[in-house]
Amino acid sequence: MNGFQGYRSGAIGSSEGVLELWHNHRLSILSVAASILMLILLGLSWFRKHEASPVILERGMPSTKTATTEQPPVREEKAVPLRVTPKETTDGPRRIKGEPRKPNGLRTVSKPNPERRIQVLVFYSSLTGTTEKIASGFLETLKASLEEQDFELRESILEPQVLDLAQVDYDEYFISPPKPEDPNSPVDYLYLFLLPSYNIDTINENLLEHLKETHHDFRIDTAPLSGLLGYSVFGLGDREGWPTEEDGFCFQAKEVDKWMAKLTGRKRAYPLGMGDSKRDLTERLSEWTDGVRDVLKLIASTGSLGEGVPGSGDADESDYEEASGEEDDDVEVMIDESALSRKQKKARGGNIDDLEDLGRIMKSSQDDSKPSNKAAPIAVDFTTYSKRSSKKPPQSAKEMVPKESPTYKSLTKQGYSIVGSHSGVKICRWTKSALRGRGSCYKFSFYGIASHQCMETTPSLSCSNKCVFCWRHGTNPVGTTWRWVVDPPDLIFSGVKAGHYQKIKMMRGVPGVRAERFAEAMRIRHCALSLVGEPIFYPYINEFLAMLHGERISSFLVCNAQHPDQLAALKAVTQLYVSIDASNKESLRKIDRPLHRDFWERFQRCLDILREKRFKQRTVFRLTLVKGFNVDDEVQGYADLVEKGLPCFVEIKGVTYCGTSTSAGAGLSMANVPFYAEVTDFVEALDAELRKRGLGYGIAAEHAHSCCVLIASERFRVDGRWHTRIDYQRFFELLEERGADGEWTPEDYMGPETPEWATWGNGGFDPRDDRVDRKGRKIEAA
Numbered sequence: 051m052n053g054f055q056g057y058r059s060g061a062i063g064s065s066e067g068v069l070e071l072w073h074n075h076r077l078s079i080l081s082v083a084a085s086i087l088m089l090i091l092l093g094l095s096w097f098r099k100h101e102a103s104p105v106i107l108e109r110g111m112p113s114t115k116t117a118t119t120e121q122p123p124v125r126e127e128k129a130v131p132l133r134v135t136p137k138e139t140t141d142g143p144r145r146i147k148g149e150p151r152k153p154n155g156l157r158t159v160s161k162p163n164p165e166r167r168i169q170v171l172v173f174y175s176s177l178t179g180t181t182e183k184i185a186s187g188f189l190e191t192l193k194a195s196l197e198e199q200d201f202e203l204r205e206s207i208l209e210p211q212v213l214d215l216a217q218v219d220y221d222e223y224f225i226s227p228p229k230p231e232d233p234n235s236p237v238d239y240l241y242l243f244l245l246p247s248y249n250i251d252t253i254n255e256n257l258l259e260h261l262k263e264t265h266h267d268f269r270i271d272t273a274p275l276s277g278l279l280g281y282s283v284f285g286l287g288d289r290e291g292w293p294t295e296e297d298g299f300c301f302q303a304k305e306v307d308k309w310m311a312k313l314t315g316r317k318r319a320y321p322l323g324m325g326d327s328k329r330d331l332t333e334r335l336s337e338w339t340d341g342v343r344d345v346l347k348l349i350a351s352t353g354s355l356g357e358g359v360p361g362s363g364d365a366d367e368s369d370y371e372e373a374s375g376e377e378d379d380d381v382e383v384m385i386d387e388s389a390l391s392r393k394q395k396k397a398r399g400g401n402i403d404d405l406e407d408l409g410r411i412m413k414s415s416q417d418d419s420k421p422s423n424k425a426a427p428i429a430v431d432f433t434t435y436s437k438r439s440s441k442k443p444p445q446s447a448k449e450m451v452p453k454e455s456p457t458y459k460s461l462t463k464q465g466y467s468i469v470g471s472h473s474g475v476k477i478c479r480w481t482k483s484a485l486r487g488r489g490s491c492y493k494f495s496f497y498g499i500a501s502h503q504c505m506e507t508t509p510s511l512s513c514s515n516k517c518v519f520c521w522r523h524g525t526n527p528v529g530t531t532w533r534w535v536v537d538p539p540d541l542i543f544s545g546v547k548a549g550h551y552q553k554i555k556m557m558r559g560v561p562g563v564r565a566e567r568f569a570e571a572m573r574i575r576h577c578a579l580s581l582v583g584e585p586i587f588y589p590y591i592n593e594f595l596a597m598l599h600g601e602r603i604s605s606f607l608v609c610n611a612q613h614p615d616q617l618a619a620l621k622a623v624t625q626l627y628v629s630i631d632a633s634n635k636e637s638l639r640k641i642d643r644p645l646h647r648d649f650w651e652r653f654q655r656c657l658d659i660l661r662e663k664r665f666k667q668r669t670v671f672r673l674t675l676v677k678g679f680n681v682d683d684e685v686q687g688y689a690d691l692v693e694k695g696l697p698c699f700v701e702i703k704g705v706t707y708c709g710t711s712t713s714a715g716a717g718l719s720m721a722n723v724p725f726y727a728e729v730t731d732f733v734e735a736l737d738a739e740l741r742k743r744g745l746g747y748g749i750a751a752e753h754a755h756s757c758c759v760l761i762a763s764e765r766f767r768v769d770g771r772w773h774t775r776i777d778y779q780r781f782f783e784l785l786e787e788r789g790a791d792g793e794w795t796p797e798d799y800m801g802p803e804t805p806e807w808a809t810w811g812n813g814g815f816d817p818r819d820d821r822v823d824r825k826g827r828k829i830e831a832a
């Protein structure tokens with residue numbers, strides 16, 4: 051036991067003893083004297099404690115008796131209010147809970163203070179010597195990488211130090227940040243931990259006990275280490291003895307990470323890393339080291355951890371899932387579309403012919419006075435004009451989503467980054483989930499897409515439908531023609547990538563994000579062109595696709611079956627989707643609310659085109675089931691459409707309800723969301739109908755978690771086993787060998803067998819991940 055533990059329990063015990071004396075005993079001269087003596091001792095211990103926490107006092111931390119409404123200001127961040135909880139009972143100590151305010155989900159980016167130096171402290175513990183060796187190697191790597199930095203950066207970072215947790219005085223480092231030796235030369239600290247796990251009593255237990263006690267100590271702030279610049283933990287373990295995290299793999303590193311999050315007020319600088327000392331330690335450690343190095347550079351150049359989604363450190367480190375405003379991305383969510391602006395309504399009545407007449411010269415409407423961090427828009431008019439109309443083309447075009455428009459505000463509020471004037475990128479719920487080891491979307495189960503390496507984007511936020519289940523929140527531009535300035539594809543490509551990476555980086559401090567997945571996420575491998583809007587509306591979609599493929603990023607493109615000419619002209623994509631939202635004209639009109647008068651003919655033509663493409667590309671029908679709209683009595687109709695288009699796959703998915711007050715405006719409610727059993731009933735009926743017609747389809751896979759089932763053509767069944775996954779490597783090889791117009795078939799890049807857990811009847815949840823409910827609580831396998 052270390053000296054500190056004795057000291058703490060003694061102090062608290064004394065206070066209770068004194069109270070008892072006062073309240074429960076008749077006073078004798080002796081007891082009064084003893085009490086006075088104890089009060090003096092208690093006072094001294096208070097004094098000692100506060101003296102040991104100079105940063106807290108300096109920053110105006112209130113004592114329990116002098117509660118103020120101020121929180122100590124964290125360096126370069128605003129002072130934050132303290133929440134004072136009312137006394138719950140008349141006895142017991144008064145508790146004051148201080149929590150750093152969540153600054154709108156973002157950490158402030160500030161300027162470094164040239165006066166201050168950064169000190170990296172590497173704490174480690176080691177029983178059998180592995181971590182000790184690792185720690186000194188890590189120190190050398192860190193020092194060497196600092197040597198490579200430019201002079202200014204080097205100057206601001208002091209030589210990193212390694213500290214053995216068996217030797218350090220916890221009071222010195224884990225009640226408040228250490229005091230600098232020279233008060234005139236202030237130092238800010240970054241704590242790094244290299245920690246093996248032991249299921250026996252070791253120094254790790256003492257450390258954890260200390261961290262917990264500090265957090266729960268009513269006399270000091272719950273986050274007394276918030277003065278640190280940040281912290282990060284790397285755990286060492288052994289999968290041979292402790293194969294999974296549930297079995298205890300690296301459990302103490304996880305605990306230290308959790309308690310440090312609370313004590314620092316969510317200053318997790320980099321996700322928790324974990325390595326198996328017998329297998330992947332070197333690889334995992336080197337990923338974590340790279341990440342930590344980048345963060346250190348960021349701190350040295352900006353003075354803070356930069357932008358970040360709030361991490362952890364809430365009172366209960368609750369594995370908090372951002373519930374507010376978080377929808378299932380890439381799943382259909384019901385939103386009120388009735389709130390179209392008058393302008394938009396007017397636009398609907400305007401030109402409604404298709405984009406056929408490309409290539410007229412257009413006068414860019416770019417406002418020169420605007421700060422331009424983007425390349426100039428392409429001076430080409432892609433507007434289509436009615437053949438019947440004698441109207442002259444307009445001489446200028448506007449931006450689709452100008453910065454000052456309500457659409458821009460609405461989209462950015464929903465988490466989109468707007469790139470240029472008509473493109474958007476957003477990280478989806480599944481990307482976040484995969485970063486935290488909580489499962490990827492159905493595209494992983496079916497096609498092998500790891501969600502944390504997937505970018506969801508669109509080069510056109512505008513669309514020519516107003517589907518009742520669309521989640522555009524009623525503000526997106528709609529139109530049948532491209533009436534806007536066109537941004538060049540390279541601008542969009544670099545912009546969406548930057549936007550995506552920036553959003554991934556903001557996940558750095560979120561509890562549960564795994565260092566390994568975080569590192570992998572910094573390389574986009576897939577692109578889902580399925581965000582709001584209609585991607586093939588963008589006149590340079592083929593050029594944009596070529597850029598994706600050039601960086602070996604696969605493309606899943608979803609279109610709304612309203613632009614047959616663009617669909618016909620589309621070059622190779624990894625997987626080509628057409629939304630099939632209804633099986634007949636009336637139903638389609640009701641659900642998609644298309645702007646094109648000849649929407650049904652366009653739809654039919656798209657199916658013909660898809661049929662033609664089926665031996666060249668992986669073609670998919672995407673059905674979104676909305677009860678009361680497109681399910682009842684439509685099985686035959688859908689089977690007709692499958693017979694017409696003969697897609698490689700049919701994805702059937704229940705609509706997702708986003709629960710906003712605006713949903714009702716589109717005439718939808720929770721009652722329109724089918725249960726999974728209803729989805730599977732429909733799938734079985736459709737499957738039976740397709741079999742009856744001898745079309746060669748079968749139910750291949752499912753992802754019950756997102757209410758999605760996959761029917762596949764027998765072309766993707768080999769020796770009785772489904773092969774719905776994709777060989778991405780082969781796809782790129784084919785593209786590179788034969789070009790985007792080259793000849794090959796979808797079977798040429800058919801991937802390995804669909805994993806057993808993903809096949810029909812097995813649920814489709816990756817057993818390596820943890821299933822959690824919406825509150826982040828773990829769901830045990832049935």
Ligand SMILES: Cc1cc2nc3c(=O)[nH]c(=O)nc-3n(C[C@H](O)[C@H](O)[C@H](O)COP(=O)(O)O)c2cc1C
Pocket residue numbers: 175176177178179180181182246247248249250286287288289291292298299300301327
């Ligand atoms: C007695 C004992 C208990 C251990 N308990 C765990 C454990 O609960 N979880 C884990 O992941 N690894 C466990 N390990 C593995 C060690 O954490 C791992 O070997 C580590 O690399 C040892 O680091 P060190 O040599 O620096 O002490 C245990 C090892 C021993 C010898």
Ligand code: SF4
Pocket residue numbers: 379380381478479480481491492493499500501502504505506578
């Ligand atoms: S495909 Fe990509 S963008 Fe779409 S839900 Fe899955 S991970 Fe998200």
